[in-house]
Amino acid sequence: MVSTDNEAEALKQFREALDKETSDKYNDEEQAVQQLTDTVKWRKENNVDEYPVATSENKLPVLYAIRGFELEDANLTPAPGLSESVLRIASYMGGSCLHKTDKDGCPVYIERLGYHAAKEIAKYTTVDEVVQYHIGCNEFLHRVINKQCSAKAGKVINRETVVFDCTGMGWYQFHMPALQYLRAVSDSDQKYYPETMNKLFIVNAPSAFVYVWKMVKGWLDPGTIEKIQIFGKDYKEALLDHIPAENLPEFLGGECKCEHMPGGCVPSPIVGNLPPYVAGEQNPKVTTSYSTEIMEEAKTNPLLRGQTV
Numbered sequence: 001m002v003s004t005d006n007e008a009e010a011l012k013q014f015r016e017a018l019d020k021e022t023s024d025k026y027n028d029e030e031q032a033v034q035q036l037t038d039t040v041k042w043r044k045e046n047n048v049d050e051y052p053v054a055t056s057e058n059k060l061p062v063l064y065a066i067r068g069f070e071l072e073d074a075n076l077t078p079a080p081g082l083s084e085s086v087l088r089i090a091s092y093m094g095g096s097c098l099h100k101t102d103k104d105g106c107p108v109y110i111e112r113l114g115y116h117a118a119k120e121i122a123k124y125t126t127v128d129e130v131v132q133y134h135i136g137c138n139e140f141l142h143r144v145i146n147k148q149c150s151a152k153a154g155k156v157i158n159r160e161t162v163v164f165d166c167t168g169m170g171w172y173q174f175h176m177p178a179l180q181y182l183r184a185v186s187d188s189d190q191k192y193y194p195e196t197m198n199k200l201f202i203v204n205a206p207s208a209f210v211y212v213w214k215m216v217k218g219w220l221d222p223g224t225i226e227k228i229q230i231f232g233k234d235y236k237e238a239l240l241d242h243i244p245a246e247n248l249p250e251f252l253g254g255e256c257k258c259e260h261m262p263g264g265c266v267p268s269p270i271v272g273n274l275p276p277y278v279a280g281e282q283n284p285k286v287t288t289s290y291s292t293e294i295m296e297e298a299k300t301n302p303l304l305r306g307q308t309v
């Protein structure tokens with residue numbers, strides 16, 4: 001791709017600021033083998049297989065809102081056993097929900113990206129906490145939700161569709177330390193959860209997003225970039241092509257309102273459709289998503305790892 005000198009320079013600076021080590025230049029096959037080896041090693045070193053996940057049997061609190069799955073609809077709440085870090089991270093996020101399924105039977109994850117308090121995320125949370133939270137969410141998605149979606153669809157479902165709504169986005173969100181968090185999360189996903197994205201729709205993108213996208217694109221694999229579609233206000237047809245209207249929130253052009261739940265389809269204290277998340281005594285200050293007791297118990301109790309016993 002041809003880019004102007006200015007763009008090339010901006011990209012170069014961005015990469016230098018964010019990336020101390022350039023990505024290794026394996027060929028495709030070597031890279032695939034390397035990736036698998038790294039993933040196995042990383043999962044072992046971080047006890048990822050032992051990460052607790054919420055199920056209807058173990059009644060662990062969920063890490064984000066869920067709608068329309070076998071597991072009862074739920075919101076994030078300061079339930080006992082949930083760490084204070086999860087509530088703190090979520091309180092700076094614009095709102096997120098695993099909301100029903102697309103036409104392929106894949107779960108749809110919706111995030112109000114435009115309402116993220118980017119500076120606060122960077123200032124008041126650590127990369128480690130955010131990565132831990134992300135692992136907790138990913139493991140829940142793969143071990144609990146995808147399993148249920150597979151059973152329902154009668155085929156293997158191992159990918160999710162993602163909708164990032166940029167409504168509310170402004171220049172203040174394009175904040176370097178905050179983007180480093182995005183980088184850490186997308187790096188971890190690409191390295192350790194490869195091929196788990198069905199499609200990613202970025203909607204209501206402001207024109208300034210073009211500049212950020214040029215930089216973000218530099219961190220992503222070509223395979224990931226192919227699955228991403230970016231829209232301004234003209235996204236409704238594309239979303240409805242992919243997601244049934246009854247499964248798509250009304251504010252994104254569908255018919256769903258989730259009136260039975262506080263906060264509706266995608267609850268958010270920042271948007272103001274849900275009260276703030278306030279941590280209490282029952283929410284210990286640890287880096288992991290759940291309390292140390294639950295993290296420890298999950299090592300020996302398969303029920304907490306999402307297995308039925």
Ligand SMILES: [Zn+2]
Nearest residue numbers: 256257258265
């Ligand atoms: Zn809904």
